[in-house]
Each structure stands twice: as C-alpha cells, then as structure tokens.
Amino acid sequence: MNQITKIAWRNIWRNRVRSLVVIIALALGLWAGTFTSGFYEGMMKQKVDDVIQSELSHFQVHDTAFRDELIVTHFMEDATEIQRSIEQNSNVISTSGRVIATSMMASANKTGGVKLIGIDPEEEKRTTQLDQKLQEGAYFEGIKRNPILVSRKMAEEYKLKLRSKVVMTFQDLNGEIVASSFRVVGLYSSGNGMLDEVNAYARRSDLQGLIGLAPEQYHQVAVLIDDHQLAESIAGSYQEQHPHLEVLPWLDLAPGMRYMVEASGTFAYIIVAIILIALLFSVVNTMLMAVLERTREIGMLMAVGMNKSKVFFMIMLETLFLSLIGGPVGLLIAFGFIRYTGSQGIDLGAIGESYAEMGFSAVVYPQLGLSSYISITLMVLVMAILAAIYPARKALKLNPAEAVRKI
Amino acid sequence: MEQLVIETKNLSKIYEGAVEVRAVDNVDLQIQNGEFTAIVGPSGSGKTTLLNMIGGLDRPTSGSIRVNGVELSGMRENELIDFRLRHIGFVFQSYNLIPVLTARENTEFIMLMQNVDKALRNERVEKLLSEVGLSDKMDSRPSQLSGGQQQRVAVARALASKPDFVLADEPTANLDSKSTANLLDIMARLNRDEGTTFIFSTHDQRVIDRARRVITLVDGKIVSDEQR
Numbered sequence A: 001m002n003q004i005t006k007i008a009w010r011n012i013w014r015n016r017v018r019s020l021v022v023i024i025a026l027a028l029g030l031w032a033g034t035f036t037s038g039f040y041e042g043m044m045k046q047k048v049d050d051v052i053q054s055e056l057s058h059f060q061v062h063d064t065a066f067r068d069e070l071i072v073t074h075f076m077e078d079a080t081e082i083q084r085s086i087e088q089n090s091n092v093i094s095t096s097g098r099v100i101a102t103s104m105m106a107s108a109n110k111t112g113g114v115k116l117i118g119i120d121p122e123e124e125k126r127t128t129q130l131d132q133k134l135q136e137g138a139y140f141e142g143i144k145r146n147p148i149l150v151s152r153k154m155a156e157e158y159k160l161k162l163r164s165k166v167v168m169t170f171q172d173l174n175g176e177i178v179a180s181s182f183r184v185v186g187l188y189s190s191g192n193g194m195l196d197e198v199n200a201y202a203r204r205s206d207l208q209g210l211i212g213l214a215p216e217q218y219h220q221v222a223v224l225i226d227d228h229q230l231a232e233s234i235a236g237s238y239q240e241q242h243p244h245l246e247v248l249p250w251l252d253l254a255p256g257m258r259y260m261v262e263a264s265g266t267f268a269y270i271i272v273a274i275i276l277i278a279l280l281f282s283v284v285n286t287m288l289m290a291v292l293e294r295t296r297e298i299g300m301l302m303a304v305g306m307n308k309s310k311v312f313f314m315i316m317l318e319t320l321f322l323s324l325i326g327g328p329v330g331l332l333i334a335f336g337f338i339r340y341t342g343s344q345g346i347d348l349g350a351i352g353e354s355y356a357e358m359g360f361s362a363v364v365y366p367q368l369g370l371s372s373y374i375s376i377t378l379m380v381l382v383m384a385i386l387a388a389i390y391p392a393r394k395a396l397k398l399n400p401a402e403a404v405r406k407i
Numbered sequence B: 001m002e003q004l005v006i007e008t009k010n011l012s013k014i015y016e017g018a019v020e021v022r023a024v025d026n027v028d029l030q031i032q033n034g035e036f037t038a039i040v041g042p043s044g045s046g047k048t049t050l051l052n053m054i055g056g057l058d059r060p061t062s063g064s065i066r067v068n069g070v071e072l073s074g075m076r077e078n079e080l081i082d083f084r085l086r087h088i089g090f091v092f093q094s095y096n097l098i099p100v101l102t103a104r105e106n107t108e109f110i111m112l113m114q115n116v117d118k119a120l121r122n123e124r125v126e127k128l129l130s131e132v133g134l135s136d137k138m139d140s141r142p143s144q145l146s147g148g149q150q151q152r153v154a155v156a157r158a159l160a161s162k163p164d165f166v167l168a169d170e171p172t173a174n175l176d177s178k179s180t181a182n183l184l185d186i187m188a189r190l191n192r193d194e195g196t197t198f199i200f201s202t203h204d205q206r207v208i209d210r211a212r213r214v215i216t217l218v219d220g221k222i223v224s225d226e227q228r
C-alpha cells in the first residue's frame, strides 16, 4: 500500500543522524568489501595473464609419458606437423616448439640442476615474450656457438657474466651422458623467482643436435590463443583428435593455479559476507531501537485498526530502505574506486617485493567483473531481507492494549 | 431512536500475579446509541481496563461483550483488528497521531485502510477537520500542533471511520482548561448534531459535569450510574 510506503520512508528520516550512521556504515562496509574483491580479482587476473603469457601459454602438447618422467626419449615424432595443424585454428596466436633437457650446469664456482629449454627464438618471442625479459646482453645474437640465456639469479649464484662459459651435462637419446659448453648470451628475469631458479634457454637446433633428435622432433608445443575462456575447450577438442598425445590447458599444467583462482574468488565473497553480517547486526540493532521507541505509536496503529501484515510490511520496508540506500551508494563508490585504481594501479611498495617473489605483480590493477557486482548485490539484498524480518516480527509481538496503556 | 450499542454481561478481568487483581469485576453495562457517557472513579478502579475490553483491545477473563449484537470475546486477533477499524473510534490520552503524517493525512489514514475512495476521503477529511476547527492546520504535522489541537485531530481521525461509537480514555488529561473546554465543546456538538456516541473516562470534574450519564467504578465494580 502506497500510504504505508510513505509512512515507512518518512519514518527512517525521523532520527536522521541514526539512520545516516547506518546508511554510511553500510556504504563504507560495502565499499571496503567490494573493493577488496576487486583487488583480489585484479591481482588474480594479472597473475593468470602473466602466467599464461609469459610462462604456461594456454595449453601445451606433450607425448603422454613426458610429464611423468622428464626424460628426453619421450619426444613427439612429428612435432612440426602438430605445430602446423594447431596453427590452422583461427583462435591460435602462436605456438612454440621446445626441446627440454634436465641438465647439470657447471661454472667455475658452482654446479647445479637446471632445466635447459631448447627454443626457436622467434617462436618463443611471439609465444612467451622471452625477449622482453632480457635484462642484459642480446636475445640470441652475437654468440655463434651454443648461446645460452640464464637468469640474473643464476648469474649471481654461478658467478656468471655475459660471455661466461658454462658446461651443460645431460643425457642423449641413447642414454649416454653428453657434456657441452655454452656461452652466456644474455641475462633474463621473469618476475617469477621460482622459474628463474631453474630455467635456462638454448637454441632448439643446438639441443636437438646434442641429444640426437631430428629437427621435427620436440618434447613440447606451447600454444597461445586469443581468449582465456577458450583454452579448455580448444585443448579438449584437440585432445580428442589426438588421443596419443597429452593436451593440457593451463589450469591443469599448474595445479596450484586452479586452486588459487578458485580460492581467491571464494575468499573475496567470504570477506563481503563477513562485512555484511556485521552490518546486518547494526541494521537490526537500529531497527529494534526504532521499534522499541515507537511501542506506543505502533500499539496505537494496531489499536485503531492497522492489521498485522501492514505493521509487518511497514517495519520491513523501513529496514529495507535503510539497507538499500546504503548498499547502492557503497557499490557505486566501490565501482568508481575500482575503476580509478584499476587504471592507475596500486603500487604495493615494499610489500610488493615479497609478492613479486611469489610471482605476483608489485603493482595491482583492481578490477571486478559484472558477475561479481551482481553476486554482491544479491548478497546485500539477502542481508537486507534477513535484517528486516526480526524487527518486523518484534513489532508484531506488541500487545496494543499494553502499548496504549503506557500512554 | 434508542438502540443498544454496547452490552456487557458479567464482564471480568482478573490479573493473576503475586496478588490477584480484579481490575473489572462482574460488570453489566448497557450503552445506547447517542449517549455521552463518562466513566469515572479513582485511579486503579478499572476504567482503562473496561474501556479496552469494550474497544476490543483487551480480552476479558470471563463474561461477554456485544457491540451492535456482535460478540467480541470469541474473535481472533485479526478479526478484532478489523472490527476495531470498522466499528470503533479511539481517542487516547496522547500519542494518538502518526508523527510523520500531517493532520490531513492522519485523518485520512483510517479511511485509506478502509479502502474509501479518494473523492469521498478528501471531502470527509475537510469536513471533519473544519468541524474540529482545524481547517487552517490541515497540512501541519503533529509536532507543529498544540496538545489541544492534536486531540482535536484525534477526534477527527476517530470519526473518519464512521464508527459505531467513540472511546476516549482520559482525552483531556494532558490539556489545559481552555483546551479541555474546547475539546468537550466539539465532542458535545458532534454528539448533539451528528448523534455520535461518546464514552470517555476522566478524573476531571469539569469534564464529568458535561457528561449526560456518569458511571462510577470502584475496585472494578459499578457503584453508581446516574443519568442527567
């Protein structure tokens, strides 16, 4: 009923300060909660983009046994052909064929395990932008025989400089140990400390020669496509066509990633839910006060003939109004804030360095998808309705005879 | 035209507690249409309890109440609320009005709940507020009105529902003597001109003097009932 809506609306402005406090608390709480969600979503999105674009690509193709036992004999017989057929798909941006050898790297100072990856510099540049990560030296230029790209971290540990010589030792196809010297052509840094510890890059053709592989035989083909969402379906359909290969989308290549991506979404909702539950109590508290204060008035309304459903509806509406003014305001501020920080970026400064160690970017660009806004809005609605029920029921418990007696 | 509006038989209200209180004790009472009746008695004599039971706000412990032949004691909560809405006008000592509504809206409120149509509502609101002398205060909120003016709006509101009778529990208790006289004038005139039945409780001798019938309660029993 129109009249009751009018009364409810005016009622919330009777105690202006109290209502504003609740509304502002709601707005601030939602702002904080929504922004936090945006922060995590942005951070995750960046991490995912980063992992895909500079590390995993969208999916990888191997011989079925390769990932279990990283040994050189599990190569793909006709990898060049596989590469070519994948590139037929219009969603595919580029592919990179790799030869991988688990190696020992020895310098004058240190000997240690390294994953030596044989790449085609052009393919790798297009697929993981390896050239962008170069910090010193040249991208496979200037050294004719066996150039190798090591991380800055390795360079420190092994005391290597540009043009330093290292000896790489690994197995060839016959199980024989091969030792060959390489010369440092450049130092890279990927932003992911864990990868920097192990990855070194050589030319694919050099490695194929040393291991005894033919030019069309690789261990791995990494594929970059134009849409994250399609990774699983394209990988899936390729897998179906090639049952003798193992085709794995990025989420399965790094099992931790899937968990992290899903957990961070849940985490953001938990934060919003906790904030909303706290706000729920403050809304309920405020409305209980309002109902208590108006015992006589509500008793009078029931005395003169306002029935229970109308009383219930009136108090429900008052509570809903309170929640639903603050809610959108908070969401709107959060939206603006996420938009702004999303374009400017938030520099985490000193904390950022430890994030960077874990492979997160030190500058976070918050962002929040429509679906998250919708979920948060629904959560606010549920909260508002839950908050409305108790005070409204409390109002119904009033006995009009006793209420008007207090007059 | 004499017609029975209210009839109670053996009406009792007993409050159980550490000591049992017989707030209303075996009251037989008949009120005719058009009466202007005061219920008087010392504090705690049961005036409010009696009026609340007659008004369907409170339930008797035993006995019956009939309003225009309809028995109230067996009604369910929601039936009672609806009965009050359609048959009984209330004026309380204070807190009669909805603070966020104007005099006009307060008077209209009852009719809105009765689903009276808009044209009729407007007409009645204006007529009633002019009868209580508040034509110029129609758009004022209760906080902008004096106590006497608020009680006059309450009378208009009580009449808006076209009730069978109006119950007023100490309607003048918070008013000064001038406002009291003014409110009584209005009630008496409505009673005389429109035939509205008023039943009110009071402590105030000047109010008692205006009543045409005075029922005196002591300890929940009617001790005297005089017509004037």
Ligand SMILES: Nc1ncnc2c1ncn2[C@@H]1O[C@H](COP(=O)(O)OP(=O)(O)OP(=O)(O)O)[C@@H](O)[C@H]1O
Pocket (backbone or CB within 6 Å): B015, B017, B021, B022, B023, B041, B042, B043, B044, B045, B046, B047, B048, B049, B050
């Ligand atoms: N809820 C209750 N529980 C117990 N006793 C009650 C209750 N309400 C009223 N009484 C008692 O019932 C008796 C009648 O009270 P009531 O309010 O009807 O008197 P009253 O004549 O209206 O008094 P007053 O002139 O002070 O308004 C009193 O003794 C009162 O203490």
Ligand SMILES: [Mg+2]
Pocket (backbone or CB within 6 Å): B047, B048, B049, B169
């Ligand atoms: Mg009383």
